Every structure is written in C-alpha cells, then in structure tokens.
Amino acid sequence: MFAKKRTVIILMLLPLLVLAACDGGFGGGGECNLADFVAPSNTSPAAGDIILEYEPMFVWAYSGDCEPPGGWQAEVTTYGGYDFGVTQTNTSSPAVVFTVFDMPLEPATQYEWRAAARTEAGELGPYSMSTSFWTGPICETAALNAPMQFTPDDGGIVDNEFPPMGWNYPDGCIPELTLLQLDTDPAFPGPNLVGGLGGPRIGQIPLAALDDCTQYHWRVRSENPDGVGPWSPVRSFYTDFLGGCPTPVLATCDTADLIAPANDFPTAGDVGVELEPLFDWHYPDDCTPEGYRIDVTTFGGYDFGETYSGGTGNPSTEWFVGEPLEPATQYEWRAAGINGTTLGPYSTSTSFWTGPICETASLMAPVQNGPANGSRVDNPFPPLSWSYPGECIPELTLLELDVDPAFPGPNLIAAGGLGAPRIGQIPADALLDCTEYHWRVRSENPDGAGPYSPTWSFITDFTGACSVGPAPSSAPMASAPQNLNCREGDSTAYEVTGFFLQGESAEIVGRNQQGDWIVIPKKTNGGNCWVSTGLVNLDPLVNLNELSVIIPPPLPEPTPTPTQLPVANPFAVTSVSVSVDDDNFAGSCPHRFTFAATIEVNGPGTVEYKWLRNDGATAPPQTLVFTSAGSQQVTSTWDLGASGQRYDDFWKQIEIIAPNSVLSNQAYFSLACK
Template sequence: MRRTFILLSGALMAALALAACEGTAPRGGGEGGPMPYCAPGDLQIPVMFSPADGANIEIAGLTFDWVYNPTGCLPEEFEIQVSQTTTFDSYSGATLDVGQDTWSPAVGLLPATVYYWRMRATVTSGPGPWSPTWSFYTGPVCEAAALVAPETLFPHGFMFVYDAPFFQWTYPDGGCVAEGYHLQVASEPEFATLVVDQRQTNPATLWTPAVDYENCGVFYWRVAAIQGDSDGPYSATETFSVNVGASCTQQCTEDQLVAPIPIMPPHHANVGTAPTEGLVPGLLEWYYPMPCLPEGFGVHLSMERDFSDTSLFGGVHPVTAFGGNWTPAVPLEPATQYWWEVFAGVGTTFGPSSPVRSFFTGPECASPDEAVLPTLLSPEDGAIVDTLSPWLRYTPGEGGCVPDGYAIYLDTDPDFAGEDPYASIYWPGTTFIPDPLEDCTTYHWRVSPIQDEFVLPWSEVWSFSTDVDPDTVCAQGLLLGQAIQDLACRFGPGPGWDIRWYWLQGEQTPVYARDMSGNWLAVQNQDFPDEICWAPRDGVELPRSIDDLRIFNPPAACSGSLAQADCQAAGGMWIQPPGAAAPAPPYCQCP
C-alpha cells in the first residue's frame, strides 16, 4: 500500500511540475492550481504506520513513517511530536515539508523507555486535528524472572463524576522495560469478581478500558508487568468510586469511611490578612471521594503541628454534599502558620484523617526592612529533650510579617563558629526538624529571617540538651546547680543516708533528677563522677524550674541482703562472722 501511494505521489508530483512549466499556478499556489492549500478544517489526519503502536524498536536507524491522503487540497507542513508522557508536556519533534513522509530524530532516544508519538498536518492559517497517540518502547525488555511490581499513580481514592476511569502507573526498573501489563479492576478487594481483566503486550502505562462501571460503586484495581506467559508481582491495591451526575445520596457505612481530600487553601499558601480581621466563610475546603455521605466531618485546626492546642477544633453536621467547607469561629492570628486536617464520621466511629495541610496568615514581608527578629518557642532555653530529632519551633516575632524563609543555626558551639547556617529553608515554615543529633549533648540554636535573598539579623540564642536513654544518666549537657551553702550530698534523699560527698558553697555540678517530693536533687558526685548523690533542693541555686526534671526513686532501704557499700551507705554495719574452718557469710546489720 505504501509503495502504491509513493508511485502515485511521484506521478502527481511530476504532473504538477509539468503543469508549472506550462505556466499554470504551482501546487497549492493559488487560482488555477490543480491542488490548492487546505483550510484548517479540511486537513486530514496523517496515517501513521511506523513505529507501530506498542512496538519494541531498535534505537539505531529509527524512522517515523506516515502517508497523507489528500482530498482536493494539500497541507503546507507536517508537525510531529515524540514524548515520554501522554500529555506531551515536554517533547521533541519537527516541522516538515509536505513532500516528506519519513523523519529521523536528531537526538537519540533513551534505552528501556516508553515513548508516545503523534502528528498532524498544518497550513499557515492553522493546524489540523492530531492523529491518535501511539506508543512504542526501546529495549532491553525485562526478563520474566526480573519483573517487579509497578507503582500506581492514578486513581487513588478518587471519585469519578463525569469521565470514565483511566489507570496510570510507572515501572520502577530503569534498566529494562516491561513487554506489557495485566490490569485488573474488581468490585471487592479480594479480586474474586473482576470488572476488568486485560492482559496486553502494550508497554504504555496509561490505559482506559471501555467498561461501564456500576454507578455509586466502589472499585479496586492493581496492575502487574508481564513477559510472555509470565506475570510479575502486582502493584499495591488502590481504590476509586463512580458517582456519575453526583446522584449517589446513600449514607456511608463504617467501612466506607476514608480520608477526605483537602482542596483549599493550597498547601503552604498565604491566605492574607482577611481571616485575621474577621470570619472568612469556607476558609477550609475538602471533598469526600466516596459515593456516599458521612454523618459529619471533624476538623482539626491548630497553631501546633502536633495539634496539641485544640482550641480551634470544629466540625460540620449534617453533610449534604460530597465534601464540605468550614471556618473557625474566631479570627486567626496574623503572620502565623496553621496546620489542619479533616476526617469523616458515622455515629461514634471516625475514619482516617486527611493528609495534614498548612497555610499562613498575612501580612507578607514586602522588603527586608519589614522583617523582625523571630521569637523562639521550643525547646525552651535550657530544656532537656528525650529525642534526637527535636522540633525547633519559632514565630516571625511580635508585630512581624511572614518572610520568604528562615536560616536555622544549630551548633554545639555557642559562638556558632563559621558563617554558614545549619539549614536554609526558602519558605516560611515555623517548625524545623533537624537530622538526628548526638545523645548527651548540649546544642545552641538561633533563627534568622530570609527576605529578598538577604539573611537578616538572628534571634536570641537558646540551648537544649539531649538525653534519650532513661536507663542512663548523661554526664554532660545537663542542668548545672550551684551550692548556695556547704551541703552534705548523701546516698539517698534524706538526712538519714550516708554522706558521699561534701558540696561546698559556690561549686557547680550537673543536676540529673529529683525525688517525688521535689525536696531533694540527684546530682553528680564530684569525688566519684560515675556516682550520683542527693542534695537538699533549698540549698541549690538553679537557672530554671525543676518541673521537667526526671524523677529518680531513692536507693533501697537498709536490709540484710545489701552489698557492703550499699549497706554502709544505707546506715548499716557490714558484719564478717568469725569462724574457723567454714565461717558464715558476711551480712548487713541494719540499725
């Protein structure tokens, strides 16, 4: 067929050339010409034939081939596009003279890659319709034993209201390409009743099966790569629902409670100053991806990332649409970062929460001069934290504005030797989580706003110490206590215990813990640094409250089973019974 067309095209070209020599208008050249140029609406779709749809091709010598069947008029050019996506957001291609019917790309293609191509005819006044999109792939093809599970992209918890579902995934092995795929869609998660069961040697990773899905139904899908008669492992199972015309109005059952999808405001958006000046209806908006209506939605809104502040929590009841919106009952604080999540409920049963989203209130800083020094919030200055990844929290500062970002300084050196910050974040997040830190270490931190690429003056400097293991006591980086008078530091919390060290007025030593009453402190024994002893709280000056100190239990009271050192420390007497051939074992004699 191609050869016949080429011969006919050759004869047509010769005839046109002859006509031109005889003084008539050239091809497409105007009045009197045998074949004028088309209007855009009269352009035909080129007939593509190589590389064929779904073909596995050799990169070397690759050509794209097509034919064009004119119907009384001709195009001026052909436009061809080649892309790794079906949307052709980025592509390579060419614009070719109408006399061509083959093209070789100037840039080589990648191995083990799926490509898509399409083309159309054009004239100066506009293009014609695109051809169907065809796929092809470059080798090598994956061996059956090496197949891995595809990674699903769409749909995931999506409700189709207008269009038929399509399915998209990726193949994670970049060293080879799957020969095809096996797609399954079922009405239950066990895949016992299949709605779609398609197995094709087609490397495309976006399929739209021609299937009528039951309206108001929930469906499950998965996909596996194939090679010959072999199927690889299936992907994770995903869900979607169908609600054509939004006609499904039944109430959700408990097993239909899923996570809502946040819509507005966009993640990390600045909503301006309006919510700080009054109530903005529908500030938070979401949709529910199931073909049923829950009884209500609960909303968590907080200035704390862990939602520990519950003062702004609320909800929506009853539910009359497949989604909802909500606004807090009080104006929000200016220049503040907020976090929010939403969940559905039936009776006293609640479904999973949506992904956590964040937004900022205005005003935004317009220049470096408007930024103020950040205010540090936590960990509090001098705090002891029981994690190696503490959340560093701060705000833009009283009366401030939201800057472009922040520079975080975090160091064991209180002078922050060197000029580079620990991290720079170019968005105005007010919580920073560092990489895991060292245990039993004191860290100093400060924060600087970034505005218009300028790193501005930093906040005050705070410090905290890490102490993760509750069974060990860190000998460094802890709260330092200073004796305000000479103290007897004892084996236990109370005057009846043995004295282990004399703590002289003005001396300092780390404070590890307190007793239950808070009247005695467990401190480091400077005569024996591996030991602790107990000093009275009222004789020690501390830089902060002892409320967050750990509570240590006192040592065991005197008993006959104590070892010699503990016996004597507890006020007992160590007795070595006399004996000749077989003396009795020693013991602790308590008072």
C-alpha cells in the first residue's frame, strides 16, 4: 500500500461535484423521508490510504433515488470508535457530497470516517461503512525504527482464541508497510499465524483460533518498498481459555546469558507522565532473571542526577519509585536483570517528562542558558541549552538557528527544530568557522504557541584565529561587578534562589514598577532572578522606562521565631575552594574528571552543600559533619565527552547551603575528544 496524495484527485473531482449540485445529482431529484435513506459510499480517503496532507477533502457518493432534505453529516475520528476517539463532526447541504473539517488532522495517526444522510430534523439514516486511513509523513527507510509493542503483556496469559496484538510507531512518522509474525517457535520458521505483511496498522488478530494451553511468540517490524527497519523484541504469551491449563513456568536464565530488558513504559519522549508512574518492561527471552534492578534519575546521568534505585526481588516486570517524582522535570530510567548479586546489561536509558502540561494561554518563553549571548564557541556542534520557567512544560518546543537574525531559513536544527520538550540540542550539521549565528526558542502546544525567547548570537572560532566580531546587540544587558544573590522578588525579604556571579552578563527581561529591581533569567533550573538595580552594571543603552514591568510574586508570610540570646562565634563555613584533577585533557572519551572541594569551618556542626555544573545540572544536597574547627575534603566526578567533540570552559563548583550561604570558585577544565 503506497501513499496517495489526494489533492490533485479532489481538484479533478470538484467540477463534477459542482455539476452534480447544479443538476440535482440524485435519481428523481425529489425529497424523501428517513425510511428512504440508504448508506452513502465513501470515496476519498479510501480504505488503507496514507494521506500526506492534514486538511483533506472527504468525498462520498450516494445511490439513493431522492435528495436528503437535511443534507449530510460526516464524522472523522481517531481509530478506535466514534464514541471513544477524538471525533469531529461536519454537516453540509443536500447537494454537497464533500466536506473539509475545521481542525487539521494530527500527523502519523490512524483515523476512520463515515457519512450519513439527514432529515430536516437532524435524524440520521444509515452510515456509510467506516473507512480507515493514515496521515503521513512517511518515514525515510534509513530512519525506520522497531514498532513498540504494548499488548499482550510479555509472558502474560490470554483467555481469547483471537487475541489482538497491538503496537505503536515511535517516531512521528509511519512506514508504508508492516510485517507481523506469530509462531509457536521463537525462531519463527513458519507458518505465520497472522496475515503478515500489510499496510500500517496498530494491531491485528490471528487468522484462525489459537490452540489452548500453548505458548506463542510474536514480533513486528516496519518496512518500506525499498528497505526494512529492525524487528521489535520477541514477545510471548500463553493461552488458557478456561483457566485449567498448567501454569507456565519460565526457566531462570543462566547468569552468563543475561541480556538487556526492553523498556515499555514510560516510553522515550513521553510528555506529561504522572508523578507516580508504574515502570514497566519486558525480558525478550524464553527464560527470566531472578529479579531486576531499576534506576530512575533526573536527566543528565545516573552518577550525578537525583537517582532512585530499587529492585523487584522476583521476576516481576513492574516497579514503583515509592515517592512522587518532581513535576515538570526530565527523567531517564533503565532496568537490568540480576541473578544473585550479578547484574546483567542495562536496557537502553529512556527519557521522559513529568507533567503537568502548560495551558496554551500560560506558555512562557524558555530561559536560554548557553552559549551566552555574544560569546565565541570552538565546537562545530555547540549544544544550545535552555530551561522552562514555571511549574509546567509545553508539549512541543521550536528551536531556530540561522545566520540571519530574521530567521528566514533554512533552520539549521534537524527536523525543522520542532520536537518534544527538551533542555538542549545541537545543530543538524557542523557549523561553519568564523561565522555569526543567531538562535531563539519557544514553547508550543498543538493549539498555539508561546512567545519566543530573546534572540541570542554567538560566533564560531574553532582555532582562535577568526577576526569577525559580533553585530551590535540591541538587547538590554546587565553585568555583575561582584557575586550577587538571585531572589524570588523585588525585596531582600524574598528567599535567595540562586546567584548572579561576578563577571557574568545577562539580558534584562523586565523590572519592577519602581525600577529599583531588574529581572534576568535564572541560569540554574529556570525562572526569574530578581537583582537590585543599584548593585549591577547596566549597559549604557539601557533605558529602564522602556523595560517591561513584571509583577513579583506575593511576599512570603513571616513566621514567628523565638528570641535567642546572642551566641559568640556561631558555627559557620569560613572558606570553601574547588579544584579539578586535570584541567586540560585530550584523548579517548568519555573521560572522568574528579573534583575536590575543601570546606573549612570555625567549630563543630553539620554543613549542608551541593555541587553545581555549568550546564545547569544540580546534585542533591549532601551533609558533612565536623567535630571541631578545621577543614575536610569532599569529591565529585563528571564523566564527559563524545568522539570528535571539544568542551571548553566547563566547570563545577560547590554551594554551601547551611549553616551559612557560601559559593565556591568555579573549577574550570577543557576536554578534546579523539
């Protein structure tokens, strides 16, 4: 089944449709009653079509002897039922046997549609046969991925002689063909117990009733006429129609033969996952491990992020974290089989976002992190990074990169820059040297978009020999002459939420009504950073009166605190410094950098601290106990690097949270990967 672009066909049909409307178009031409109605016949889209446009014309034919007095009702729904799917309904006049629905269809989605004649009172005659079709785009053959199976459960028991096998396509595109195999032998020697090769679909049942008390195996792959994608994992299920079959027992895998599980939920790129998800996976073999280990971490690495780890203690393939995840946060997870204390290979790490999803009307501009506006980069694939302000995430994000600040195109980001929410992306191809680039980003939902971030620029200078300079920036800028606190609002009564470090520059996004506090993007974890105007250096061109007025959040309610007697020399951190073991490494990657922080205090007590990184990642808070005045050292590592990449001016530092607020120096390093 090949894609059919219906636009030309419909344009050819239009004159005929208009002529039919002028001539009556129906045998006899008279009006008729409900009992006289017959079912229309769907013409376009036809069954199995792949439509490459999202606002197609729906056309039907009518063989009745008279004209329906109330015209027609047409319905299109996501595949699965008109009462259950997302359904649109249109009506048209008696002589018009076609319609275009108001809302565009979603890409890579299976739909079905039908039409019926109407009386003047709105009563409907028999519907046409429901016709299923798909919207494109069609996947490039080289980009075909394995479909994602979801039913029956791997290793599950079914009581249905015709169990449906269901799957999804993972990439926002669909193949032209799909091959499904079902067999009692996991090597699939045949015969195939299902129809096998056909058009794209999300499920299929066996050709004939299955045998009772039998184990079956199935797999599925995407195909195009010029090539095929990889197979999905092999899944199995056991038939037990009356509940009287012997319980199937899978053998325990040999420890040396453990393989990686396959993650089922959350799936890669899921957006809006609930805060207490049930993690689900399957083991693609005819044996099972004794149990499983599961890791869930904030995106960025299992050794550095806030990581939850646990085990099933048995062959169960489901697991809860045990406490709610953070909202509007990107996580990744993995699972591994375990026998005794020996761990098998991990599944592919799968990234997802927790909800809630932002209402379209409340979408805000993402906060850019880097490359800094006006900076120079020596990497032909510089990562562009940002974060989302607020406590929600968009369904989509558009990133634009261009040599022209008006962004006429082409967009230098893959797939036109539009994709799922993410906190960074690299260009599709290596950038040119000695060239100025401009970039911006915005949040989107299917029904609307938020505002763009400011337009930032950077210059590529791979060898340090470029003479090109940045174009003059019209963005209002501020710089920090010393380390400054970021606060939640325009007063020192608000809590400190971060830092504006000495030497840093940032674009001013607004001010308070009086103009004595300005707002800049907060680099770590997104949001606003409020800084006193009198403590920063303003660009000479900044006009405070032209800045947007931002209303700060309500002041926190003061809480009563007991009066305490003065204490001589209260416990405090008196100094903190950070160093890195190798500040300039060239060689094989990834490479591990080790950071050492020396914390000095004036007496006994407990210090709370956390590690910070230049990419915005923040480690969980940790504590260090001192029994007397003096110093102790803590360490942290960072595994970084990919073949052929350079990383310059990366850093780590420590933030002391308690007993007093102190920020260490930044330990810089550079990395050149071979």
